[in-house]
Amino acid sequence: MHITLNGEAIEITAQTLFDALVELGYGDMAVATAVNGRFVPITLRSTTNLKPGDTLEVLAPMQGG
Amino acid sequence: MSRFYGVELTNRLMLGTAQYPSPVILADAVKRSGVEVVTVSLRRESGTEKSGQDFWRMIRDLGVRVLPNTAGCHSVKEAVTTAHMAREIFNTRWIKLEVIGEEDTLQPNVFELVEAARILSDDGFQVFPYTTEDLVVTGRLLDAGCEVIMPWGAPIGSGQGLNNVTGLKTLRAHFPDVPLVVDAGIGLPSQAAQSMELGFDAVLLNTAVARAGDPALMAEAFSRAIKAGKQAYEAGAMEPRDMAAPSTPVMGKAFLS
Numbered sequence: 001m002h003i004t005l006n007g008e009a010i011e012i013t014a015q016t017l018f019d020a021l022v023e024l025g026y027g028d029m030a031v032a033t034a035v036n037g038r039f040v041p042i043t044l045r046s047t048t049n050l051k052p053g054d055t056l057e058v059l060a061p062m063q064g065g
Numbered sequence: 066m067s068r069f070y071g072v073e074l075t076n077r078l079m080l081g082t083a084q085y086p087s088p089v090i091l092a093d094a095v096k097r098s099g100v101e102v103v104t105v106s107l108r109r110e111s112g113t114e115k116s117g118q119d120f121w122r123m124i125r126d127l128g129v130r131v132l133p134n135t136a137g138c139h140s141v142k143e144a145v146t147t148a149h150m151a152r153e154i155f156n157t158r159w160i161k162l163e164v165i166g167e168e169d170t171l172q173p174n175v176f177e178l179v180e181a182a183r184i185l186s187d188d189g190f191q192v193f194p195y196t197t198e199d200l201v202v203t204g205r206l207l208d209a210g211c212e213v214i215m216p217w218g219a220p221i222g223s224g225q226g227l228n229n230v231t232g233l234k235t236l237r238a239h240f241p242d243v244p245l246v247v248d249a250g251i252g253l254p255s256q257a258a259q260s261m262e263l264g265f266d267a268v269l270l271n272t273a274v275a276r277a278g279d280p281a282l283m284a285e286a287f288s289r290a291i292k293a294g295k296q297a298y299e300a301g302a303m304e305p306r307d308m309a310a311p312s313t314p315v316m317g318k319a320f321l322s
Contacts, residue, residue, distance in 0.1 A: 006109040025112030030121055032107065032150030037142070039149040057109065059150055060117025061124065063091075064106025064134045065081030065221070065271030 001052040018045040020056070031058050067244045067266040069213050070159065070191040072130070074267065076101050077295060078257070078288045079132065079246065081271025088123055090280050095127050098284035104132045104161055104269065107151055121154075132193060134161040139174070141181045148185050160185060161215070161248075161269075163195045171221045171249075175202045179209055186210025195248055198232040200239050207243065214243055215269065218260065219250025222272045226256035230263070237264045254283075254290030261294025262302065 002011055005024065014020040017033060017040055033040045034057040040048050050056070067073075079102040085091040095103060105124060110117045124131060133151035138144040141164065148160045164181055166174025173196050182192045186209055194206050198216040206214055216236060219225035227233055228250065237245060247260040248269040257268045268291055277283035 006111075026110070029110070029112075029115060029118055030154055031110055031117075032154045034146055034150065037146065039146050039153075041149075041153060058112075059107040059147075059154075060110030060115075061121035061154060062106045062108035062117050063081075063083040063085075063120060064104050064136055065083045 001050070003050060003053065004055045006056070006058060012050075015049055016046055017048040017050060017056070020050055021045065021058070024058075026058060029060065031060050033058055069193075069244055069246075069267070074101050075099075076288060076292075077261070077267040078284075078291050079104065079248075079267055079269035080274060080284065081269070082120075082124070083271055084275035085280055086275075088120065091275075092123060092127060093281040094274055094284035095129060097281040098274075098288040100129065100284070100288065102130045102132050103127070104134050104271070105155065106134050106136050107147060107154065130159075131155050131157060132159050132161050133157065135163050137165065138163060139165050139177075141177045141184065144177070144181045145184050148181075148190060152190065158189060158191045159193065160190050161193045161195060173197065173217075175199065178202075179205045182206055182211050183209035193246070198229055198236045200236060203236060203240060203243075207240075212244070213246060214240070215246040215248035217249045218247045218256065221249040223250050224252025224273055225250050226252055227259060227263075230259075233260075233265070234263055254286045257287050258290040258294035258297070261291050262297050264298050267291075 012020050012023055014023045036055050076099050078100050080100045081104045133155045135144040135147045138147055144164050164174045164177040165171050182194050185192050192211045193213050193215050194211050195215050203214050219228040244266045246267040246269050247265050251257050251270040252273050260268050274280050274284045
């Protein structure tokens, strides 16, 4: 299905957020996620289903002031 | 000893981690200055480049406390969502809450800031709000649950020092028991020392160190200046006067003319 990952249109086969992260290479990385602007905690990733057109944000630690 | 949500800091410099020439230089600045708190952020991560993972590993290896920020957020919703994501990744209740309201000055939107601070405090966060020196806003932030306030010295990254000394002195006097951290706008160690001489509890800065010719050396200079300023405040400064007063005793001076 088509979704938007960090502002870019992509195609995935996974149905859940957990599986999508594995498919997209984030498997064991320290990242935080939001779907359609809402934070999805790590405990809910495997039960959060994605649907076509969803917007996924995957954030990681970065330099900051 | 002032406490920041129960945490006592020996070193009252809080250091940002952005804009350094390299990760190694950032690590050197942290080590040489002996800072105990560094600010960090969250940004989009690629599933292939993984740059954030390397950064996070380096910060953890430094063994310092992290203060995640909500930099770049312009609304309550953005800031609250970012704070939740930061809490999960960094495993801390601390959040440096920034809600920007104006692009040229990066002045905080204090209305949205207060609302976001209330939501986050109610949700168990320990909020460090980036605000102005406004007394009323500070009162509202305290009412919202904040136990630390971070007034700006000058616009972020400007290096102008303390733009409103009178306002900051008034803030300090009005809230004598609240930990106050001067955040942003500091360009020189002398300005950081001035902040501490005014009675502030800590100074948070980034650009002045990261953009220095030798960031590690500048970080150490800031650390020393902040310690000196704190000692000066505790020692109690003399009252300035308009006219000269001889420091050497006049009594006993020889008559030689």
